[in-house]
Amino acid sequence: MTPKAFSQFLSNLSNPPLHVLEPSMSKSDYVHLDLSVSNKSLERVDVSSSEKLELYIHNHKISNKAKVAFGGYLETRNIYQRSTYFKTSNPETERNIHLGLDLWIAAKSPVYTPLDGVVHSFKNNTNFGDYGQTIILEHNIKGVCFYTLYGHLSLGSIENLKVGEKVKQGDQIATLGDATVNGDYPPHLHFQIIKDMQNYVGDYPGVCSQQDLEFYSNNCPDPNLMFRL
Secondary structure (H helix, E strand, O other): OOHHHHHHHHHOOOOOOOOOOOOOOOHHHEEEOOOOOOOHHHHHOOOOOHHHHHHHHHHHHHHOOOOEEEEOOOOEOOOOOOOOOOOOOOOOOOOOEEOOEEEEOOOOOEEEOOOOEEEEEEEEEOOOOOOEEEEEEEEEEOOEEEEEEEEEEOHHHHOOOOOOOEEOOOOEEEEEOOOOOOOOOOOEEEEEEEOOOOOOOOOOOOEEOHHHHHHHHHHOOOOHHHHOO
16 A cells, blocks of 8 residues: 555544544643744753753643644654664754654553554663653554554553454553653654554664655654644
């Protein structure tokens, strides 16, 4: 399936839109958040501090009367420069382009699976700035196999999981972690769609370099095709 056809497939998965957070929330409860290098207001924020970035995001939600801030797909960000896990001396190979959709909401918020699937893998990715607790689900729908990744979860989210365990659309699969367990970020869900897992287990790149952007943008299409926020 071509990247264009896969994107169209995702767009047509459901009407109404799918969700991974509390289903009672409406679109008006969400506000877009720009964390890109072009956002001048971030120049006044120490984005290396999870506490100061969390305050910035909190104020953004309050001023827009929102419960959730969302965004980030293919966004070039400076917030990864604090971590040697992402930063390199070569701008072409530095991983700073975000491949998923971030949903910024309070720690302990429940996370739901948007589709039927099975647990492909899970892992605590403990690098500084990494996902922390991560769950990957495998979906087979209308003969199409693909994966969804849920990052920055609480410790308890992976305690009793089993590979191959079935999940049904709307099942709560996790809760969000705080900065002490989620890679040192303000609480949020990193949600990513992956067409080819490339033999990764419990992990998959959520940030890529400019030189790898074409491959990853084709393999990881925009999650908002499913959510239509």
